[in-house]
Amino acid sequence: MKEKLKKLDQPILWVLFSFLIISTAVIFSATAGTSYNGLHINNAVTFSVLFIVMIGVALIDYRIIVNHLSIIIYVIGIILLLLVMAKGMDINGSKRWLNIGFMAFQPSEIMKICVIVLLAKWMKKREGHSLHLFKDLLPMAAIVFVPFFIVLEQPDLGTSIVFVAIFVGMIWIGNIRLTHVIIGLVTVCVIVAGVTTLYLSGSPLFSKIVKPHQMQRIQTFLDPKNDPDNSWHVVNSIKAISAGQLTGDGYQKGTLVHRGYIPYDYADSIFVVIGEEFGFLGASALLLLYFILIYRMIRIAINRSELEGTYVVIGVISMFTLQIFENIAMHIGLMPLTGIALPFISYGGSSLLTNMISMGLVLSVKIHQTPERIYSD
Template identity: 65%
Template sequence: MLVKLKNLDILILFILACFLVISTIVIYSATYGTKYQGLHINNAVMFLVLLIPMLLIACMDYRIIVRHLSWILYGISILLLVYVMFKGMTINGSRRWINLGIMQFQPSELAKVFVILLVAKLLEQRKGDTLHLFKDILPIGLLIAIPFFIVLTQPDLGTSIVFVCIFLGMLWIGNVRISHSIIGLVGLASMIAGITALYFYNFSLFSKIVKPHQLHRIQTFLNPASDPNQSWHVLNSIKAVGTGQFLGEGFKHGKFVQAGFIPYDYADSIFVVIGEEFGFAGSTVLILLYFILIYQLVKIAMDCDDLSGTYVVIGVISMFTLQIFENIAMHTGLMPLTGIALPFISYGGSSLMTNMISIGLVLSIKIHGKKPFLLGD
């Protein structure tokens, strides 16, 4: 085990350490003087505790998990999601959590990783050959559609979109036919065009199909000034990030943040705290760290001699990339507001656990990806 730990990717570990420092500092500022003061300590403790399972997974050959446990883990995730539908906790109109006493666990977070593992197993069976529409793409799409629609009903549009991004990213690397890609793009474009046309030309029907809270988010995204009450969060977020300018207002000096104008500034809206208090410079440092992390993940995927390892890393990259882009974009007015955490920075045990498990799998691929598979290794 010590030999394996010596082969860990030092750059990824350094980036995680940077994320720990940044997250702790920003959560401290966001919760200072509020009833949530002290969450930064909980965040640091969770980060350090979750290093243990991350390192254990890194030392385990990932192929054991992919080839022997992926179906079981996927089944567990679906059972947990179904349980949430009937017995889950409801917070702010969304039923997403299971109360474990010491924490509120969100199964949809863990389901993302388990979906990646199963899709990697199924794609590996093709051994790099071109994917068939009915034998490969549609069955995989159905397996992803199950958690997608369950999570969508919670409702959690942000996490649902992540499943779609994982599906598209892994299929692309899985050697999908160009013709199938074109069909998919045309279908997606047609769906978007149809929804847009319905919004502008038959709004009464559109409002019946879309849930009220989703309709409000779409309207405030297209025209924030149309309903100041509904767009309050988005407008304040944009103003706060703009107020930060180049160097920011300074640590604990964000006017919007400290005045309580940014809801969930310690969780989903934490990028606003960085933008206002540390400005463009601070935001750039964070985005640069994300870029280096993704670049390192791409290198590990390319260096891996095992197809399942490459597929798992690509799934993790797809998950991280979408979440980073979506979180930042929704707080700068580029996308509608959805509930999604900023990886490794937002406060949240379920999200952090998922991210650390994902990194553990990537580190395992870095260690074992060039070795022959031995079940007893």
């Protein structure tokens, strides 16, 4: 065990420790003097416990999980998603959580890992050769789009998009053929053109494809001034981040944040707190930490000993990259507002659990590489 612990990627551990400090401090600032005061303590405790869980996962050979447990894990994930549909908790019009007594658990979060490990198992069979359309891509698409559509019905568009990002990232590294890429792009263009045509023609079929709340968010994104009530969150987020300017208003001095103008500022909107209180420099420092984290994961993926290790790491990278971009972009007006957490920073037990287990798998890939393939720092 000592030898395995020595192989842990030290820069990744330091980045995660930095996230613990940043997350706890910003959550404290966002919740001080509110009914949520004290969440920063829960966050610090949860993060610390899950750090140990991450190390435990890292010590397990990831190949056991991918090659022998991935199907079982995936099936359990699907069962949990179906259980949410039947007995899930309805919060703010969304049914995404299961009440497990001591916390509200969100199965769609852990389902991301289930998809990654099963796709890695499936892609390993090709041994690096080009993916076949019917033997590989279509079954893999089914693996992804079953949870995609279930989660979309909750409704949770943000998490649904993450499944697509995982799929695209993994098949790209999995040696997808150019002809299949073209077929995929053409298919997407046809679908978008078809949905747009239905919208412009006023067809009743459009409302069955795009839900009213989804269309409302798209319209708010395209023209915020046309609907001040629904664009209130985004407009105030942009104002708060802009107010931070270069160095920010100062810790616990964010005007818009502390006046209650930013909903869920301790969770999905926590980047707004960082932008207003620490400014461009603070936000840039956070992005630099994300860059270091992803860079180290890329190094691990490149220096893998088995292909399934590369596929697992690329799946995790795709998941984090999309979530980071989506969360920040929706608060600066580059994407429609969706419910998605900022990895390692937002308050949320289910998302943090998923993130730490994912990092455990990545570290396991590093630990269990053959000695001659491990990169030198």
